[in-house]
Amino acid sequence: MNATAARQHEVLVLGAGYAGLAAAIQLAARTRKRGNLHVTVVNPYDTFTERLRLHMTATGQQTAELHIPELLAGTGAHFVRGWVTAVDAEARTVRVDDDRVLRYDTLVYGLGGIADTTTVPGVDEYAHTLDSPQDAAVLARRLARSDGRTAVVGGSGLTGVEAAAEIAERYPELNVVLLGRREPGAGMHPRAKTHLDGALARLGVQVRSGVEVTKVLPDSVELADGSSIPAAVVLWTCGTRVSPLAAAAGLTVDDRGRVVADSSLRSVSHPDVYAVGDAAAIRQGYGLMHGTCQSGMPAGVHAALSILRALAGKEPKPFRFGYYHTPVSLGRDDGVVQFTHPDDSPRRIVLTGKRAAKYKETVTASPWPTFARMKKMPASGAFWPHGGRYTRTWSTK
Known part of the structure; x- marks a missing residue:
């Protein structure tokens, strides 16, 4: 191992959803020319799950197959396909498929949530x-x-x-x-x-x-x-639950098993762990955020920038996010878009019908091009997510 490789800081991102990928690509895009940080993404599938289109897949409609390795190509980030089976927060290791152990210096925990199928019999x-x-x-x-x-x-x-x-x-x-x-x-x-x-x-x-x-x-x-x-x-579709891995690892979690994060999205019990997406309990002035693509991508970006500031010896800035809209599809040619206040309460502004359907399709399609643009951004660039209020324009310099 050469001296450069020995000095690399290992960042492990668990979960390649909207939040996890945003974190991984931001980190890779901002450090690919430095050579002092290495990013690894772990996910059970090598295709990106477009949650905003799953109701279409469920009715036999064809949607694009988006490959995670293709998206990460050129960023310097490494992709590992596998199921995370254990996290050892003290040893800073993650076990994948029970036979591989990955080491990290910093962990981004973004394993997300699934439908809660445990509370009702059958x-x-x-x-x-x-x-x-x-x-x-x-x-x-x-x-x-x-x-x-x-x-x-x-x-x-x-x-x-x-x-x-x-x-x-x-x-x-x-x-x-x-x-x-x-x-x-x-x-x-x-x-x-x-x-x-x-x-x-x-x-x-x-x-x-x-x-x-x-x-x-x-x-x-x-x-x-x-x-x-x-x-x-x-x-x-009633309710969600998260993986028990965070609680088993000894991370401080809330009553739903979500990692409790501070204002910079860092675990309150383990400062080398950042939590994003559905697996994170992130408090804002209006209360706890709920998991959506709208909030997940900005959270992933913010976690990445918090990591870079911490590595540079700077204090991470607080995450501030406000909701913007709730787009709902009602079949292929109908929909409703409820525009919201930052706390997600409804405003009077509403779109309906075909205009709303077109708007929803634009929102649904936006994450993938946004990820692609992140790959090309300059190290001091700013990121403004589509469909949300993210109140910080960032530079790590």
Whole structure:
């Protein structure tokens, strides 16, 4: 090993989602000419999961296959395909697939979240999720042979709404039932909610709010009021959970297992660990952030810049983020965009119909070109994410 390699600072990024990739590419782009920092990205798949399009994959529609190694090419970052099975925060090592051990000086923890299939009996055994393209493809095959029966979508949040609308539009012979404790679009401006409700009605989606699923069976779901709904297919979008690896490693986590981060996105218990995305509990003035692409990419960028400032002997700056919009697709040619205040509360400004659908498609397509632009940015460049308020213009110099 030569002297340059011996001086390299090893940064290990766990998870190649929106936040993890943003962190890795920012670090690589800003240090590729220095040779004193090496970035490794670990992810179970070598293709990027476009979560914003999984409801399309779930209805048999073809989407682009985006390869992570191709995106990292030329940055100097190294890609390792595998499942993370353990983190040793004291030894600063990560075990991958139980037979490989990777060392780090700084860790970016971005393993994300998955659908919570543990709280309701039968969900794990009989319901589908949208956690990965593979899961979505399995659901697509199941929907294609459902023969006009009932498809139940559990969860009336935005993922459930988008999936129910897509399924109903793609398979009009199916009876699509959307179940949830709250009404769809409950947090939106009345004008946005009215359009959303009308679109679901137009597509024939049967909405049942104020209900609680207590059990999922092979051919039905049971509700808290004692009734049941026959179901050939069940899609579960109620809540998320995160990997237990952070808690097992001894990192300070919140009651949902998310890494508790300080204002610079550094773990409050382990300063060599930075947390981003769904796996991080990041507090802002308005409360805890919720995981989205809109907030994940800026968080990843900020973590990278915090790392570089710390390595330069400077104090990292606080992360300040405000939400900008909530775009929702309602099939291919309809949608609603709720513009928001920084705390994610609704503004009066709303887009609906085809204009909203086009806007949502632009937002959905934006991360990949943004990643590509990051690769070419100068070391002192600024980054402004599409679709969010990120209040710092950064330079590490």
